[in-house]
Amino acid sequence: xxxxxxxxxxxxxxxxxxxxxxxxxxxxxxxxxxxxxxxxxxxxxxxxxxxxxxxxxxxxxxxxxxxxxxxxxxxxxxxxxxxxxxxxxxxxxxxxxxxxxxxxxxxxxxxxxxxxxxxxxxxxxxxxxxxxxxxxxxxxxxxxxxxxxxxxxxxxxxxxxxxxxxxxxxxxxxxxxxxxxxxxxxxxxxxxxxxxxxxxxxxxxxxxxxxxxxxxxxxxxxxxxxxxxxxxxxxxxxxxxxxxxxxxxxxxxxxxxxxxxxxxxxxxxxxxxxxxxxxxxxxxxxxxxxxxxxxxxxxxxxxxxxxxxxxxxxxxxxxxxxxxxxxxxxxxxxxxxxxxxxxxxxxxxxxxxxxxxxxxxxxxxxxxxxxxxxxxxxxxxxxxxxxxxxxx
Numbered sequence: 001x002x003x004x005x006x007x008x009x010x011x012x013x014x015x016x017x018x019x020x021x022x023x024x025x026x027x028x029x030x031x032x033x034x035x036x037x038x039x040x041x042x043x044x045x046x047x048x049x050x051x052x053x054x055x056x057x058x059x060x061x062x063x064x065x066x067x068x069x070x071x072x073x074x075x076x077x078x079x080x081x082x083x084x085x086x087x088x089x090x091x092x093x094x095x096x097x098x099x100x101x102x103x104x105x106x107x108x109x110x111x112x113x114x115x116x117x118x119x120x121x122x123x124x125x126x127x128x129x130x131x132x133x134x135x136x137x138x139x140x141x142x143x144x145x146x147x148x149x150x151x152x153x154x155x156x157x158x159x160x161x162x163x164x165x166x167x168x169x170x171x172x173x174x175x176x177x178x179x180x181x182x183x184x185x186x187x188x189x190x191x192x193x194x195x196x197x198x199x200x201x202x203x204x205x206x207x208x209x210x211x212x213x214x215x216x217x218x219x220x221x222x223x224x225x226x227x228x229x230x231x232x233x234x235x236x237x238x239x240x241x242x243x244x245x246x247x248x249x250x251x252x253x254x255x256x257x258x259x260x261x262x263x264x265x266x267x268x269x270x271x272x273x274x275x276x277x278x279x280x281x282x283x284x285x286x287x288x289x290x291x292x293x294x295x296x297x298x299x300x301x302x303x304x305x306x307x308x309x310x311x312x313x314x315x316x317x318x319x320x321x322x323x324x325x326x327x328x329x330x331x332x333x334x335x336x337x338x339x340x341x342x343x344x345x346x347x348x349x350x351x352x353x354x355x356x357x358x359x360x361x362x363x364x365x366x367x368x369x370x371x372x373x374x375x376x377x378x379x380x381x382x383x384x385x386x387x388x389x390x391x392x
Contacts, residue, residue, distance in 0.1 A: 061256075061258035065251065068254070073240060073244065075116070075234065077231065077234065078231075081227070082105055085101070085103070087099040104213060105230055107213050108213070114205075118206070118210070121204055122232050122233065124159075124230070125196055125230075127196055127197075129195075130194075131191065136223065139223055140164060141163070143218070144199070144217075145159070145160045145219065146160075146217075147215045148214040149212070150212060159200055161198065166193055177191070192226060216230070
């Protein structure tokens with residue numbers, strides 16, 4: 001059977017009913033997706049800002065710790081070579097050395113900065129590499145002297161220490177030579193000794209007269225030296241000891257402490273800013289409400305006053321109507337009374353000093369305190385009475 005027109009119409013109406021629903025669902029889905037994307041974008045922005053702030057605070061904390069370490073920690077060690085010289089212009093031809101070996105050592109880093117910090121104790125040691133030659137073995141003890149001097153050239157202090165080679169017998173030297181002969185033949189080892197001479201155990205530089213150099217002198221003309229180095233080691237105590245001997249742990253603790261402190265300051269500042277903004281907004285709202293309250297009161301009072309005025313006007317009109325009726329009633333009664341009462345109630349005219357004096361009956365106190373409408377009616381009665389008097 002072929003479908004009828006009614007079935008086609010019902011199918012078209014069903015399609016038309018489904019179309020708006022699908023459009024509504026699509027629009028709602030698009031709105032939901034847009035809101036979701038906006039929230040995701042906001043969250044990503046907040047997370048990126050938070051990461052940037054954290055990185056900035058971390059770098060600031062690291063910079064603060066580095067600045068503190070650089071300013072608080074003095075030079076831990078300073079090593080400089082020592083070059084000895086001596087005079088050769090001897091008066092006696094039998095001596096080739098006319099003076100003791102002497103060296104002038106600078107105690108400035110890069111020729112500008114002080115090596116030693118004021119108040120920090122230092123240990124100063126001279127290292128001498130001396131060959132195990134017969135001359136040095138026969139030398140025995142010798143004296144090493146150090147004279148630090150200031151920038152003005154004044155001697156600040158004097159230190160003198162004695163030193164000597166370690167004793168080794170001829171048999172021990174022979175066995176050592178045989179045992180280390182391969183190394184000795186290849187040049188990997190040498191027959192020498194390192195003599196450490198401690199010149200100062202705890203030397204403190206004076207802030208009023210800082211030293212810039214030192215003169216080192218060895219009181220022996222026959223000493224033989226390969227090379228020499230001057231070592232200056234800082235003797236740390238307290239926090240400096242921890243910072244120097246445990247650098248990684250100290251750096252971690254210092255950076256985390258600075259990071260925590262800066263983060264706390266930022267959080268407190270953020271909370272204070274928000275609270276201050278809320279307080280100011282609250283004060284502004286309260287002031288606006290206070291400023292709007294009188295207007296509202298006036299707006300509310302005006303209709304009330306208008307209503308009261310209308311009510312009073314209605315009361316006055318009603319009272320005026322009653323007064324007019326009462327006046328008409330009084331006029332009728334007066335016309336019916338005898339002539340004697342009429343003469344007493346009726347106003348009379350009397351001449352006095354060229355002026356007309358009007359006498360009328362006394363009205364009640366309530367009529368005198370009535371509204372403007374009542375006074376208008378009384379004025380009309382006055383005019384009528386004046387007309388009567390004029391006719392007389």
